[in-house]
Amino acid sequence: MHFVVCIKQVPDSAQIRVHPVTNTIMRQGVPTIINPYDLFSLEEALRLRDKVGGEVTVLTMGPPMASDSLRKALTIGADRAVLLTDRFFAGSDTLATSYALAQAIRKIGEVFGTPDIVFAGKQTIDGDTAQVGPGIAKRLDLLQLTYVSAIVDIDDASRSIKLERRSEGGTQLLQSRLPCLITMLEGSNVVRRGKIDDALRAARAEIVTWNAKDAGIEDLQLCGLRGSPTVVKRVFAPAARAEKAAQIELGAKQSETADALIETIFTKMPAIEADLTKLAAGF
Amino acid sequence: MSDPKPAPAPQAGGSRASMKKELPEKFRDHKHVWVFVEMERGVVHPVSYELLGEGRKLADQLGVELGGVVMGAPGEDVRNAAKEAFVYGADVVYTVEDAVLQDYRNEPYSKGLTQLVNAHKPEILLLGATTLGRDLAGSVATTLLTGLTADCTELRVDDDKSLAATRPTFGGSLLCTIYTLNYRPQMATVRPRVMPMPERQEGREGRIVPFKIDLVESDIITKILSFMPDRDSNKSNLAFADVVVAGGMGLQSPENYQLVKNLAAVLGAEFGASRPLIQKGWVTSDRQIGQTGKTIRPKLYIAAGISGAIQHRVGVEGADMIVAINTDKNAPIMDFAHLAVVTDAIRFLPALTEAFRKRLSPHSKDRLAG
Numbered sequence: 088m089h090f091v092v093c094i095k096q097v098p099d100s101a102q103i104r105v106h107p108v109t110n111t112i113m114r115q116g117v118p119t120i121i122n123p124y125d126l127f128s129l130e131e132a133l134r135l136r137d138k139v140g141g142e143v144t145v146l147t148m149g150p151p152m153a154s155d156s157l158r159k160a161l162t163i164g165a166d167r168a169v170l171l172t173d174r175f176f177a178g179s180d181t182l183a184t185s186y187a188l189a190q191a192i193r194k195i196g197e198v199f200g201t202p203d204i205v206f207a208g209k210q211t212i213d214g215d216t217a218q219v220g221p222g223i224a225k226r227l228d229l230l231q232l233t234y235v236s237a238i239v240d241i242d243d244a245s246r247s248i249k250l251e252r253r254s255e256g257g258t259q260l261l262q263s264r265l266p267c268l269i270t271m272l273e274g275s276n277v278v279r280r281g282k283i284d285d286a287l288r289a290a291r292a293e294i295v296t297w298n299a300k301d302a303g304i305e306d307l308q309l310c311g312l313r314g315s316p317t318v319v320k321r322v323f324a325p326a327a328r329a330e331k332a333a334q335i336e337l338g339a340k341q342s343e344t345a346d347a348l349i350e351t352i353f354t355k356m357p358a359i360e361a362d363l364t365k366l367a368a369g370f
Numbered sequence: 371m372s373d374p375k376p377a378p379a380p381q382a383g384g385s386r387a388s389m390k391k392e393l394p395e396k397f398r399d400h401k402h403v404w405v406f407v408e409m410e411r412g413v414v415h416p417v418s419y420e421l422l423g424e425g426r427k428l429a430d431q432l433g434v435e436l437g438g439v440v441m442g443a444p445g446e447d448v449r450n451a452a453k454e455a456f457v458y459g460a461d462v463v464y465t466v467e468d469a470v471l472q473d474y475r476n477e478p479y480s481k482g483l484t485q486l487v488n489a490h491k492p493e494i495l496l497l498g499a500t501t502l503g504r505d506l507a508g509s510v511a512t513t514l515l516t517g518l519t520a521d522c523t524e525l526r527v528d529d530d531k532s533l534a535a536t537r538p539t540f541g542g543s544l545l546c547t548i549y550t551l552n553y554r555p556q557m558a559t560v561r562p563r564v565m566p567m568p569e570r571q572e573g574r575e576g577r578i579v580p581f582k583i584d585l586v587e588s589d590i591i592t593k594i595l596s597f598m599p600d601r602d603s604n605k606s607n608l609a610f611a612d613v614v615v616a617g618g619m620g621l622q623s624p625e626n627y628q629l630v631k632n633l634a635a636v637l638g639a640e641f642g643a644s645r646p647l648i649q650k651g652w653v654t655s656d657r658q659i660g661q662t663g664k665t666i667r668p669k670l671y672i673a674a675g676i677s678g679a680i681q682h683r684v685g686v687e688g689a690d691m692i693v694a695i696n697t698d699k700n701a702p703i704m705d706f707a708h709l710a711v712v713t714d715a716i717r718f719l720p721a722l723t724e725a726f727r728k729r730l731s732p733h734s735k736d737r738l739a740g
Binding site (some may be wrong): 097098123180181182185210212213214215216217218219220221222224225226230231232233234249253254255256257258259260261262263264273274315316317318319320321322323324325327328331332333334335337340341342344345346348349351352355356358359362363364365366367368369 | 545594
């Protein structure tokens with residue numbers, strides 16, 4: 088079977104700093120990582136491949152340096168990597184991104200075999216939208232199975248798949264059909280460390296690199312800024328409140344400071360003392 | 371396209387002029403603000419009422435109607451949800467009742483909602499950023515080829531009557547305002563608890579507009595074999611707690627997170643953590659407070675060793691009082707906290723726990739939390 092996993096290279100969000108004066112993102116020196124949510128989908132694809140046989144192709148759209156993340160995915164165990172890169176993709180919102188990725192997946196199907204399952208991350212840590220997976224599913228007319236916590240069974244002969252899916256307030260056990268698009272829930276598996284063989288192979292592997300035309304994208308109006316119905320008009324830091332936090336004076340002992348803090352809270356919010364007494368008694 | 375003339379050249383000048391084209395003719399009859407009223411197993415998700423409160427303001431500013439959309443299996447549940455939608459501000463409720471809508475599945479819900487939008491043409495469509503809402507919104511927006519802005523923290527009607535949707539960006543380190551200029555409907559999702567719960571207006575009524583969809587069960591491929599509800603013990607009540615204590619990287623080690631739990635226990639409070647602690651695996655993800663975790667609106671929020679990145683800020687700003695305990699008096703959290711203790715949380719938390727314990731239950735020293 089053929090599994091395609093869409094990944095994104097993202098800045099390590101723990102390391103992002105905002106310039107205090109210009110309010111712009113300071114990108115220099117921020118390390119990039121594979122979007123952590125994508126790794127659960129990659130791992131699940133690798134497990135399915137190991138179980139039923141086949142190939143795992145990883146796909147990303149991004150600048151040429153996004154090949155770093157693809158190579159990393161190869162070291163984890165993916166068989167093939169495709170980089171979709173073109174200046175026409177710059178400024179894509181989720182709708183334009185899902186269009187480009189869907190076209191590339193069609194092309195992957197033509198060149199390397201039709202995918203049985205397309206995986207995507209549940210969401211990214213930089214955009215946090217959770218929209219690209221569903222967008223790809225809709226454009227490729229794949230059954231959409233998001234927030235999957237476990238793939239219970241897969242059967243190529245009957246083209247059926249059984250899985251558990253997180254829903255509001257519980258877990259659904261679903262019976263569905265291939266081909267489908269799956270996004271895995273975080274923590275649904277433990278991402279493997281690549282084997283030494285994979286690392287060696289990854290170091291030498293050629294990354295398939297396609298521009299828009301290579302991927303079969305004819306209508307550039309549907310790509311990048313032009314293909315994006317949403318427009319970001321303003322990026323800004325939120326204003327500070329009119330007054331800064333009132334500092335509690337530090338006492339000679341921590342306990343004095345604690346008493347002073349409690350006193351201040353109760354003075355500023357008289358009702359909270361009764362609430363807290365009730366809550367504490369409940370405990 | 372109905373307009374055979376070539377598109378006018380982009381105007382020079384301000385950024386607005388260069389981006390804003392005339393709304394295409396085919397979208398001009400899109401009118402009214404809609405809220406998707408999310409219901410599962412007969413229970414309406416509270417985020418839908420929060421959205422109706424927000425949608426009411428937008429509809430009033432635009433001078434249009436507020437519509438609710440209720441989808442489900444035929445029966446009482448749909449009618450009850452519609453009645454509640456009126457109580458929370460809807461003027462009209464579109465009800466879609468069909469056996470294929472018994473439980474949420476992407477296929478019938480996305481097709482049904484898309485058909486409804488195409489038939490009645492709202493200009494704004496809001497959904498909760500829940501697992502259901504996100505699954506549904508992404509499909510519907512892609513089918514309609516319109517813009518969708520996720521996890522908005524502020525919704526506003528702009529001077530030219532378009533929707534200005536503000537959300538955190540760059541991993542929650544900045545905010546951005548996004549417009550869907552030339553497509554309709556303008557779609558947005560909002561996380562639970564980000565918007566305040568509106569007042570109930572008992573006895574308020576409105577029109578019900580039933581809508582038929584043409585879907586039959588045999589056309590729906592995905593089947594629900596069973597549903598396992600969460601055990602209550604799995605749920606943290608973080609989002610609805612009156613008092614919340616949380617810890618961040620200032621705690622320095624996973625063991626010190628116990629100090630947060632101890633204070634929470636004495637206060638009868640819920641405990642939570644900032645994103646880095648979840649990413650490090652010190653605390654489980656159901657305890658995460660912030661944009662990608664839970665949004666909280668407690669009366670009292672005590673943040674220990676949390677610097678206050680924007681993604682955290684948007685999750686706690688609804689608190690009546692925010693107390694920051696942090697060694698850095700210039701940490702971002704000082705910009706939105708009300709009270710601050712500039713000290714080491716690791717040393718201060720035990721003292722605060724003891725002081726609260728004495729104050730709140732002076733006669734039961736043996737009840738110290740373990």
